[in-house]
Amino acid sequence: xxxxxxxxxxxxxxxxxxxxxxxxxxxxxxxxxxxxxxxxxxxxxxxxxxxxxxxxxxxxxxxxxxxxxxxxxxxxxxxxxxxxxxxxxxxxxxxxxxxxxxxxxxxxxxxxxxxxxxxxxxxxxxxxxxxxxxxxxxxxxxxxxxxxxxxxxxxxxxxxxxxxxxxxxxxxxxxxxxxxxxxxxxxxxxxxxxxxxxxxxxxxxxxxxxxxxxxxxxxxxxxxxxxxxxxxxxxxxxxxxxxxxxxxxxxxx
Amino acid sequence: xxxxxxxxxxxxxxxxxxxxxxxxxxxxxxxxxxxxxxxxxxxxxxxxxxxxxxxxxxxxxxxxxxxxxxxxxxxxxxxxxxxxxxxxxxxxxxxxxxxxxxxxxxxxxxxxxxxxxxxxxxxxxxxxxxxxxxxxxxxxxxxxxxxxxxxxxxxxxxxxxxxxxxxxxxxxxxxxxxxxxxxxxxxxxxxxxxxxxxxxxxxxxxxxxxxxxxxxxxxxxxxxxxxxxxxxxxxxxxxxxxxxxxxxxxxxxxxxxxxxxxxxxxxxxxxxxxxxxxxxxxxxxxxxxxxxxxxxxxxxxxxxxxxxxxxxxxxxxxxxxx
Numbered sequence: 177x178x179x180x181x182x183x184x185x186x187x188x189x190x191x192x193x194x195x196x197x198x199x200x201x202x203x204x205x206x207x208x209x210x211x212x213x214x215x216x217x218x219x220x221x222x223x224x225x226x227x228x229x230x231x232x233x234x235x236x237x238x239x240x241x242x243x244x245x246x247x248x249x250x251x252x253x254x255x256x257x258x259x260x261x262x263x264x265x266x267x268x269x270x271x272x273x274x275x276x277x278x279x280x281x282x283x284x285x286x287x288x289x290x291x292x293x294x295x296x297x298x299x300x301x302x303x304x305x306x307x308x309x310x311x312x313x314x315x316x317x318x319x320x321x322x323x324x325x326x327x328x329x330x331x332x333x334x335x336x337x338x339x340x341x342x343x344x345x346x347x348x349x350x351x352x353x354x355x356x357x358x359x360x361x362x363x364x365x366x367x368x369x370x371x372x373x374x375x376x377x378x379x380x381x382x383x384x385x386x387x388x389x390x391x392x393x394x395x396x397x398x399x400x401x402x403x404x405x406x407x408x409x410x411x412x413x414x415x416x417x418x419x420x421x422x423x424x425x426x427x428x429x
Numbered sequence: 430x431x432x433x434x435x436x437x438x439x440x441x442x443x444x445x446x447x448x449x450x451x452x453x454x455x456x457x458x459x460x461x462x463x464x465x466x467x468x469x470x471x472x473x474x475x476x477x478x479x480x481x482x483x484x485x486x487x488x489x490x491x492x493x494x495x496x497x498x499x500x501x502x503x504x505x506x507x508x509x510x511x512x513x514x515x516x517x518x519x520x521x522x523x524x525x526x527x528x529x530x531x532x533x534x535x536x537x538x539x540x541x542x543x544x545x546x547x548x549x550x551x552x553x554x555x556x557x558x559x560x561x562x563x564x565x566x567x568x569x570x571x572x573x574x575x576x577x578x579x580x581x582x583x584x585x586x587x588x589x590x591x592x593x594x595x596x597x598x599x600x601x602x603x604x605x606x607x608x609x610x611x612x613x614x615x616x617x618x619x620x621x622x623x624x625x626x627x628x629x630x631x632x633x634x635x636x637x638x639x640x641x642x643x644x645x646x647x648x649x650x651x652x653x654x655x656x657x658x659x660x661x662x663x664x665x666x667x668x669x670x671x672x673x674x675x676x677x678x679x680x681x682x683x684x685x686x687x688x689x690x691x692x693x694x695x696x697x698x699x700x701x702x703x704x705x706x707x708x709x710x711x712x713x714x715x716x717x718x719x720x721x722x723x724x725x726x727x728x729x730x731x732x733x734x735x736x737x738x739x740x741x742x743x744x745x746x747x748x749x750x751x
Contacts, residue, residue: 182522324573345567350522 186354193353198226200316201343204237206365206425207335217338218365225347225358226317230277234268234311234329236359240425241335250384250419253403254411268331270311270339272321274304277311288330369426372398374405380422387417396422433486439470440490440510447506455550458509468517475519484524487514489571496532504539505551512554515563526563529570601649609642 186192205219224233246264249255267285270277276289289308296303321327321341329337347353352360370380373395380396387395389405397405406414443461450457462468474483491514494507511526518524528536543552558564617639620630638644 323569342573343567343569345527345565348525348565349562350525 182352183350184352184354184357186356188356191355193225193347193351193355193358195347197347198317199345199347199351200224200226200341202233203340203342204329205338205340207239207241207337218367219363220361220365221342221363223358223360223362224316225355227315228358229313229315230270230311231279231281233316233359234270234279234331236361237329237331237337238428239331239335239337240423240427241332243423243427245421245423248418248420250406250417251413253382253407253419265332267333268311268329271328271330272319273327274306276306276308277314278308279311281312288333364428367426367428369424370396372396372401374398374401379424379426383420383422385418385420388415389417433473433483436470436487436490439465439467440494443467443510444494444503444506447509448500448502451502453502453505453548453551455509455554458506462509462513467513470514471517471519480520481524484518484520485572488518488524488526492526492528492570495536497535501542505543505548508551508554511563512558515558515561523563525565526558527565527567527570527572529567532570533566601645606642606646609645613642 200223202222202224203219204222205217208217222233222236265284266279266282267288268279269287269289271289276287276293278287278289279285280287287308289306293306293308295301296306323341323344325340327339327341329339352358372378372380373390373392375398378398378400381399382397382402383394384390384397384402384406385394387393387406402419406417406419408414443465446461447458450461470487471480471484474480488511491507491510495504495511497504499507515523515526540552540555543549543555617630620634621627624631624634
């Protein structure tokens with residue numbers, strides 16, 4: 177466990193965490209990408225203050241699906257756009273105890289929970305009143321939840337993370353008292369990065385499908401090997417293939 | 430993380446010795462601690478990650494003895510134990526003692542008791558821990574663990590450490606008796622008011638025994654004395670048995686919890702030991718008797734044997750229970 181922030185005091189006195197502040201420990205689970213993770217899901221542990229808004233936690237969650245770049249770029253490998261999914265699809269929600277907290281800070285944000293609420297209201301499915309409110313108007317002190325009970329964080333439309341609150345306690349003299357460092361990450365699961373199939377040294381940045389030049393489908397390449405194999409000196413495409421930019425889940429290690 | 434083996438036994442041994450010393454003085458506790466070199470309890474795991482875990486587990490275990498329903502002496506012993514464990518831990522920065530907020534008023538009452546009964550050394554030890562900021566004030570006493578496959582172990586603490594569970598006393602408290610007295614007097618006055626003779630209620634209105642509150646109080650006191658005597662008898666018997674035949678006397682003088690448990694076990698054994706033998710047409714599917722007592726057999730169904738085997742007669746067990 178990283179204890180780099182234990183006992184830290186802020187430079188700016190306005191950032192000092194006050195007495196009586198609550199400290200919550202949350203486990204945020206990664207969505208299951210690899211099948212081997214199905215039984216023991218990897219997670220990261222985050223500390224949040226009771227007075228922090230839900231949006232601060234949302235911004236601090238780093239998920240690889242936020243960095244995906246959509247689109248097929250075999251014909252124009254140099255023009256992979258700079259917009260990552262995080263900028264394009266900003267909607268997200270938290271679900272705690274029957275209430276959906278939707279991120280409505282930007283005009284592009286949509287209410288992703290509306291579908292669920294409509295579904296539960298269409299027939300008598302036995303779920304109580306589900307409500308939808310704005311995430312930015314609530315702090316953790318305003319919530320009511322059960323410790324150890326799984327709740328949900330959903331972003332990018334279908335990327336779901338389970339959130340479990342494991343501990344609530346009062347802030348202590350020995351804790352990090354710098355508000356600007358919260359939400360504080362104290363534990364992260366280390367994921368293996370996929371290396372390029374050719375050089376086996378660099379992290380994969382491209383993935384190809386239906387590639388006549390590659391030994392397996394899908395096949396992963398680093399940038400250099402990708403260009404050397406699939407394009408000639410003038411930059412013309414050689415052979416048939418589909419190429420997508422690839423972001424490895426281990427990028428946050 | 431798995432249970433730390435031997436930790437509970439060591440702590441109980443130390444607290445047991447402290448209880449036998451029949452004092453609440455810190456010097457006595459410190460002697461016992463030094464005799465056992467108790468600070469070496471942390472030397473089991475030296476690597477940083479495991480060190481944190483073992484320290485947390487140790488403090489959590491010791492903290493449980495600090496709260497009711499344990500006897501006063503055990504709670505003072507637990508306080509000293511926490512003090513010792515907190516100060517001799519190897520972790521830097523120090524791991525803190527978790528106390529749930531719901532237990533805090535009880536602990537403050539305990540501290541007030543200590544000061545009132547002039548056990549100033551215990552009160553000082555507690556105050557030192559407070560000043561050293563040794564406590565984390567949490568919502569839940571135990572931090573969660575995720576290994577759902579592991580069975581949650583019920584911690585069975587020794588009966589001797591607990592205050593004799595006086596259920597009768599907790600129901601008929603002083604407040605309740607006072608209230609009853611007041612109601613009773615009020616009732617008598619009402620009866621007088623509506624009777625012909627203003628000083629005494631009518632004979633027709635006497636439906637209850639007048640002295641019942643006093644009788645109730647006497648009965649409660651009697652029960653408490655009886656329970657204390659029984660406890661002493663049990664403790665004495667336990668001491669003298671260390672040398673002589675343990676099994677025999679233990680079955681005679683079991684504490685009430687164990688008695689009930691053995692009675693239940695007897696009934697269960699009688700009802701489950703009869704296994705119906707299958708008819709000859711189905712003799713290849715005899716049911717074998719499997720005991721559910723060992724935790725390892727959890728979830729297994731009775732095995733089927735191809736041969737027509739007779740079920741084994743557990744003669745040994747029958748003797749020891751009766």
